[in-house]
Amino acid sequence: MRHLASVTGLRAAIAAAVITFTTSIGGTAVAQSAATYPERRVTFVVPYAAGGATDVVARLLASRLQEAWKQTIVVENKSGAGGVIGNDFVAKAPADGYTVLVAITQIIQAPSLMSSLPYDVFKDLAPVSQVALSPIVLTIPDAQPMKSLKDLIDLAKASPGKYAYGSFGNATTSHLYGELLKQTAAIDMNHVPYRGSAPLLNDLLGNQITAAFVDLTTAGPQLAAGKVRALAVGGETRKKVLPDVPTLAELGYPGFEAEGWIGLFVPKATPKDIVTRLSAELARIIASPEGMAGLQAVNLIPVGGTAHSFEATLKRDFDRWATVARTAGVRGE
Structure with missing residues (x-):
């Protein structure tokens, strides 16, 4: 019996030692990966076409990050489905910090607008940094005769369903603003979604949309x-x-106070040390004189901050945009 007990005790001790050793190795591997990250090329995924605000910000940050880290940072555009294709690509990418999503507010608006999504922004993606606020402008081609919002609304009311407004994608701030204006102004305009801001602007310049x-x-x-x-x-x-351009609220149309933003995400299981390192470096770049000037030069309002503060923004904006979606009458697609 004593022999059996000693054997059992020895087995337990060996098992405990193996567990301790394995845990130690695992912890060391994570620590080393965070300390040496990045050891190879990092890819910034933009879920919209090249040329829009998201793409411009991605290339600005990639350039600055490449200079700081002496490592290649590339930007890939994976557009389609109002950003869902690119978002999903990153959500399912290896959680190692080498695939980074450069997203817009759409990612937190879509759950209230689409009947199903292939990913869950809270379960499948980890916030890294809120880069900047991105103001939205209601614009018309110079060829159009309207001089004011009242002129546009009068035109739409005179011919319901005849005119169209464009957005830079389904389930985006642009789309929500359009539907909210239709509701609050009691007008009927067709929605034409584009695969990003650049192709939208091209058709606007060509007077293809009102x-x-x-x-x-x-x-x-x-x-x-x-x-x-x-x-x-x-x-x-x-x-x-x-x-000299008034806000929609000034013109008598409240509800447009919530603004769009651009932010970075990585797959959810990415080691926290890597997320922290990436977030801190981006915050430094955004707060630097060069970073501030670069963002302001393209009419963005710099934010920066920690991953934790961005996570709080996501939770707040999820509820805020759900309310806008209900008011605008936008349903799942």
Whole structure:
């Protein structure tokens, strides 16, 4: 019996030692991966076409990050389905910090607008950093005769269903703004979704659509050139670069105070040390004079901050945009 007990005790001790050793090795591997990250190329995935605000920000950050880390950072555009294709690609990518999603507010709006999604933003993705706020502008082609929001609304009311407005994708801030305006102004305009802001602006310039809700980053140069005109802006206040353009609330249409943003995510199981390192480096870049100037030059409002603060923003905005979706009458697609 004593022999049996000693054998049993020895087996238990060996098992405990194996577990301790395995745990130690695993912990060391994670620590080493965080300490040496990145050891190879990092890919920034943009779920929209090249040329839009999300793409511009991704390339700006990738360039600065590449300089700081002396490691290749590439940008890949995986557009389609209003951002869902690119979002899903990253949600299912290896959780090692080498595939990073550059997303917009759509990612937190879509659950209230789409009947099903192939991923869950809270379960499958980890927030890294809220980069910047992205103002939205209601624009029309210069070829259009309207001079004010009232003119556009009067035109739409005179011919219900005849005119169309464009958005940079289904289940985006652009789409929600459009549907909310239809509800609050009691007008009927067809929604035409595009695969990003750049192709949307191209059709706006070509007078293929009557009006569009476009991000200020994409529309800014054409507004300055006089090729498109701004009728109103979203958000709580007027924008410094468009001081004479009123907010939608000023014009009597409340509900547009919530603004879009651009933020970075990684797959959920990515080691926290890697998330923290990436978040801290991005915060440093965004807060630097060069980072601030770069974002402001494309009409974005810099934010930065920690992964934790961005997570709090996601939870707040999930409820905020769900309310907008209900008010706008947008249903799952």
